[in-house]
Amino acid sequence: MKKEFRVLLALLILLFFNSCNSVSSPVTTSVPTEVLGDYPVPEKLGNLTTYPVPGNASITTETVSPALSGTAPDPLPGKGSISGVLVSFTSHMVLKDTLFYLKPITGGDFPRIFVGPEPEKGDIVSRSDEEGRFSINNLPPGNYILVVEAYYDWLVALQSPEVNSPPLIINVQEGKKQSLGVVNVGGP
Secondary structure (H helix, E strand, O other): OHHHHHHHHHHHHHHHHHHHOOOOOOOOOOOOOOOEOOEOOOEEEOOEEEOOOOOOOOOOOOOOOOOOOOOOOOOOOOOEEEEEEEEEOOOOEEOOOOEEEEEEOOOOOOOOOOOOOOHHHOOEEEEOOOOOEEEEEEEOOEEEEEEEEEOOEEEEOEOOOOOOOOEOEEEEOOOOEEEEEEEEEOOO
């Protein structure tokens, strides 16, 4: 009885794994090449196909003209402060209510992987407001990288709104208030 049960169980497991590994035929989709009703022809953006908003749609998008946060707050002696506005240059949107953190660069080592804030390693966590603005006061002097949450990933702020731009290195100085202006992020 036990042997028959084991054989049956082994067959069920084999059948299960075999069905999980079966190859299905690829799904092909076609992109329309003519205007359908009020919808314009799709555009290619890299390897993505995007569809512009129809001419008579009531959908509006926010343009990137963020209200800059002005000057950073006054820091305590021996500390520094920063302020700025988080902006996605890929979606052309202000990043509202977005979690981010400052990661200190220690010993000249630039981190290669960003897995989220690690306060025990000196990371400073903050969030932008409803207009994408942020300010952080009383930072220890040093160099930092600004890392922004993007759904299930973390993106490093860049020096300019270009995909291959180097990371933005923020040099916090003792007694200085630094307004970063627009802080460029490649997503979301």
